Amino acid sequence: MNIAQDIREILGSNEAFAGKVDQLSDDDSLFDMGLDSFGSVQLMLALEERFNVEFPDELLNRKSFSSIRAIGEAVSTLIKQEAA
Amino acid sequence: MSTLAARAERAAAVAARHADAVDREGRFPAEAVAALKAERLLGLQIPGQFGGEGAGLVQIAEVCSTLGHACSAAAMVFAMHHIKVSSLVVHGLDSAWHCRLMERIAREQLLVASSTTEAGIGGDLRNSLCAVETTGETFSLGKDASVISYGAQADLILATARRHPEALTSDQVLVALMADQILLARTSQWDTLGMRGTCSDGFRLEARDVPVEQILPKPFAEIAAVSMLAASHLLWSSVWYGITTYAVDRARAFVQAEARRAPGKVPPTALRLAEVVNAHQAMRGTVVAALRRFEDAHGDADTIGSLGFSVMLNNLKVTVSDMAVDIVRRALSIVGLSGYKNDTPFSLGRPLRDVLSAPLMIGNDRILANTAKLLLVQKGSGQLMSA
Numbered sequence: 001m002n003i004a005q006d007i008r009e010i011l012g013s014n015e016a017f018a019g020k021v022d023q024l025s026d027d028d029s030l031f032d033m034g035l036d037s038f039g040s041v042q043l044m045l046a047l048e049e050r051f052n053v054e055f056p057d058e059l060l061n062r063k064s065f066s067s068i069r070a071i072g073e074a075v076s077t078l079i080k081q082e083a084a
Numbered sequence: 085m086s087t088l089a090a091r092a093e094r095a096a097a098v099a100a101r102h103a104d105a106v107d108r109e110g111r112f113p114a115e116a117v118a119a120l121k122a123e124r125l126l127g128l129q130i131p132g133q134f135g136g137e138g139a140g141l142v143q144i145a146e147v148c149s150t151l152g153h154a155c156s157a158a159a160m161v162f163a164m165h166h167i168k169v170s171s172l173v174v175h176g177l178d179s180a181w182h183c184r185l186m187e188r189i190a191r192e193q194l195l196v197a198s199s200t201t202e203a204g205i206g207g208d209l210r211n212s213l214c215a216v217e218t219t220g221e222t223f224s225l226g227k228d229a230s231v232i233s234y235g236a237q238a239d240l241i242l243a244t245a246r247r248h249p250e251a252l253t254s255d256q257v258l259v260a261l262m263a264d265q266i267l268l269a270r271t272s273q274w275d276t277l278g279m280r281g282t283c284s285d286g287f288r289l290e291a292r293d294v295p296v297e298q299i300l301p302k303p304f305a306e307i308a309a310v311s312m313l314a315a316s317h318l319l320w321s322s323v324w325y326g327i328t329t330y331a332v333d334r335a336r337a338f339v340q341a342e343a344r345r346a347p348g349k350v351p352p353t354a355l356r357l358a359e360v361v362n363a364h365q366a367m368r369g370t371v372v373a374a375l376r377r378f379e380d381a382h383g384d385a386d387t388i389g390s391l392g393f394s395v396m397l398n399n400l401k402v403t404v405s406d407m408a409v410d411i412v413r414r415a416l417s418i419v420g421l422s423g424y425k426n427d428t429p430f431s432l433g434r435p436l437r438d439v440l441s442a443p444l445m446i447g448n449d450r451i452l453a454n455t456a457k458l459l460l461v462q463k464g465s466g467q468l469m470s471a
Contacts, residue, residue: 034251055463
């Protein structure tokens with residue numbers, strides 16, 4: 001599976017990112033782009049559903065959701081933990 | 085005496101002397117703020133390298149509580165000032181202009197106000213309609229600020245606005261506007277049940293030709309999540325704790341006077357006092373636990389900005405604001421009519437009216453609704469002593 005592509009797809013359904021996802025680099029700050037707390041909650045829920053993982057509390061912070069790369073790393077870590 | 089506690093007590097004594105007049109006339113607590121400046125308490129939080137004392141929120145909270153005991157309005161002005169200063173201290177260090185501003189706040193004891201509330205947006209501080217309009221090296225800003233507490237008395241205002249005229253309402257920056265850079269036209273008057281001295285009037289704010297370096301470099305979203313939420317809820321709670329302490333002290337003095345008049349008997353009001361002291365201790369425990377958690381985070385932005393921490397702060401605000409109202413009301417029921425009257429040593433009308441603002445300033449329903457969203461993803465925590 002292509003995690004980064006899935007993340008972009010999920011982000012695209014957020015109001016702040018609609019139509020802009022393709023212009024985002026993996027390192028652009030999502031918060032600077034207008035991701036708010038409710039937006040990040042919706043994003044987490046969608047990621048948990050898509051990848052069948054659960055974000056533990058220690059990953060529920062701004063850093064984990066700051067960019068597509070940061071989200072990708074968090075998701076990969078969780079997928080590996082689930083598999084182990 | 086020059087410990088922080090002693091300085092706070094001296095300022096509180098001045099605030100207490102004028103508290104009734106401030107309330108009655110609905111005027112700014114000028115004497116109390118002059119005393120805060122004389123005791124150099126407005127620069128407490130500014131780092132030492134800029135001429136301040138580098139105090140943390142825990143120390144500021146103690147001063148808020150001391151002032152809350154004396155004059156709710158003066159205490160809330162002090163709290164709101166330090167909530168804004170905390171944003172500068174946490175987010176302004178990378179900006180030479182804001183470092184110089186911090187030096188001025190410490191040296192000149194400048195009073196900082198906040199403008200987040202806006203007509204059409206209400207109290208939702210994470211959205212703005214007004215926008216910064218940049219031309220070259222300067223910007224202009226016009227804002228229908230439906231509330232700016234002590235806006236007319238402040239030396240500077242930190243205002244939220246959209247980053248540029250095309251930005252989303254949530255894409256905000258925080259700009260520092262000195263009093264001599266802005267025009268304020270009053271659009272509404274703060275004539276309220278309580279907290280009358282915060283002078284939270286509405287204004288049309290106009291700023292022209294302000295250097296762009298006065299815009300804080302960090303996005304407001306981050307400032308709100310990392311410094312403002314924590315500072316607001318911790319310092320407001322400390323003010324409310326101070327108000328309840330005053331009320332409980334009056335109730336205790338009343339019951340003890342009754343006991344002295346009838347030796348050998350426990351007055352019936354003593355049981356009610358036991359209840360209110362119990363509630364007061366629980367409130368204190370809630371405030372102190374939150375302050376300790378904040379202290380234990382050592383300013384780590386990931387911890388303080390985490391979802392679990394936000395839930396904790398939201399719960400602090402909702403719990404403590406409701407408890408505060410309940411405690412002052414119970415204290416009034418103990419002292420009875422002498423608390424209801426305005427001219428007795430046990431008068432509790434002013435603190436009761438003041439504390440009724442607690443569940444309303446950022447309405448508890450709004451905060452619970454925010455918590456409800458966060459709980460959709462927060463996982464449980466099982467331990468008693470660690471978060």
